[in-house]
Amino acid sequence: MFNLVEKRRWFFIISAFLIIPGVVAMIYSTATTGAPFRLSIDFVGGSIYDLAFAQPGITEGDIRDAFAEYDDRSLTVQRLTLDDGSERWSVRGSFLEQEQRDAIFDNLNEISPLDRERTQVESVSETIGSEVARAAFFAVLAASFIVSFFIIIAFRTVPNALRYGMSAIAAMVHDVLVVMGLASIMGLFFGWEVDALFLTAVLTVLAYSVQDSIVLFDRIRENIPQYLGEPYETIVNRSIWETIHRSLATQLNAFFIMAAILLFGGETIKQFIAILFIGLVSGTYSSIFTAVPLLVAWEKGELPFMSRIGAMLPAPRPTEDNGI
């Protein structure tokens, strides 16, 4: 049995490599745009038009002209390339009411017939946007608190419950940072926007991260009395290998389902699924390579500031590897 726990320093370094670029991107993005991500209209207000035309031929200039009268803010106009060869454009502008949107549609219709039945508009005022942003902040806060509390409750019967709780929370923070960093990087380079669904993805990732840690910790909890003479590290390592089939099989199934959605889902759902999938992979990774190594490092008093808490607990068991 390959000793994963022994290599824990390497895993901490790998995690750092996974997280740091994202954090840098978020800091850079905050410094240049005022927000760690490119925020969608859900959070800042504005309109998104998904325009479908009955025939090709319309140009970006035409579209800008049609909007010019009603939308003074700088428009983002983008042609969507789709497999079915239809003429679709995505336009982002400021928040407008129905009358103005209809007037724009009339303008467009004169240039090139608009396929109203395949056109979509979302429009959100700044007030609503800022309310959603505030609610999002509280949702993340509430979710983190309640879940942290739940983990500590769930492991209350285990010696050192707080360690398990803190390690699971660290893994959770790891995964949330990974997906937030990813969203920030994708925003900087590919224009991905963060919307209400992104927040849903982040919270779902958080839930699944905890789920993975719980399964693994449950096994450690069960194995400790069974292999009493063994060093803690060996027990933990054994627990990882015992649950790894489950992790891989579950991951594979999640992959099947998400691949199916990616294949057929709409554009908005695709980014959501991509974020969710990376988050789930990170969740499995972090439970094995972040939460558990942290637990061991804590047990062995390797963590700065934490050693005092460790000293109050039973002395560490001998650490010789008995070759399992």
Add this chain to the structure above:
Amino acid sequence: MARHYRWLAVITLLVAFCVWVSLPGTTGLDWDGDGEMNLVVEQKLGLDLVGGVRVLLEAQLPPGSFTPEDLQRAADNVNKRVNGLGLTEATVQVQGDRRILVELPGVTNKKQAVDTIKATALLEFVDFAGIPGVDNLEDVRILTNEQDKLLKARGEQAPSDLQRRPDNGQPFTTVLTGADLESASAQFDPQSQDFFISVQLNDSAAATFSGFTGARVGQPMAIVLDSTVLSAPVIQSQLGSEFIIQGNFTQDEANSLALQLRSGALPIPLREEAASDVGATLGQESVNLSVRAGILGVLVVLTFMVLYYRVPGTAAALALIVFALLNFAAYKLIPVTLTLPAITGFLISIGTAVDGNILIFERMKEELRAGKPLGMALDLGFNRAWGSIRDSNISTIIICVVLFFFGQTPGASVVSGFAITLILGLVINLFTAVIVTRTFLYILASWLQKPLSEKKWLLGA
């Protein structure tokens, strides 16, 4: 063993019920035969799947200047207008203390619908008699004493673009408002090819009105809608309780105005704060794609489970079908409005559903490898995995509750659809992953006892 067959009977009945509920033709059950459904079964589809409009309207008044009853009355009036437009699937609900959410699935004339709903539609008959310089006020916005009263009640100043009486700078005098109307309907005059509104006043207003017009024959009277002068005809003769309003209306305008007058003016002016407008074809395409994604995803998962875990995998695959049926039935019974995020939530919950089974089966394989006999390995697999399944599901359920509340924020409503289907999936999974799979697996194991004890590969071990 008898316990498992009892459960099988329960599950079979449940499945039969769910299949019946899930059938597209099922609309409900009427067991006392009074012609009204005792159990309504209906699949609601969200705007992103059927197309239509959703608008969030906000009171255009400072907080505290109107009561919750005013807002409710505004919502009721909006509801009357929506019904008047024949939009039966529509929903109108008050959100918070200053907003009304209107959803119009399947609506085709979106412009007319939203315009009709949003307009305050305060109709006034204004005395123009004896005032010099009023003949060119058509299409101009004016201030009347009725509006002045409303503005003062809200503690607002009259907007400066409203014209006052040119002779003394006072507001114009309102004789009657739309609140005194008994009925209003749009009609067509084939001679002039014009649409007009035919109105009937209630009895007390009719008395006032005929007294007023009788005294002012030969003088102008303005018909004012939301401060704008529609027309200022000269009173030809004393008017009774029935008369017409002309104003170069198109058919849509005449219909909307008649409807607005019938349903009454909104006590609070409303403004659009958010809107979502989805084309019907786009919605249908999304339905087709997500159904395809769903079927493909589920088939691959079923195949994987059967290939990788063999006999237990078959039990899990059957349990997964039961899981899906229970979910579909729940969506129609609760009812849950299906949207794209809601469907995604369901698909994600399938992943969790199989995770429960995987936990159990991996555990079983371990026990078999440790040399435990088949029956004992089955028992241990289910008993020992239960704690993990429960704890891990609870953490996800907590997150879903948070997401659901986040989804209550106007503007983030897509999120609640995801949260509801995922939470339902997780709860149903606690039943199917454990009880249904266990029942199927123990029964399969009892049928295949001999081959299973000889050929361990059948257990995926």
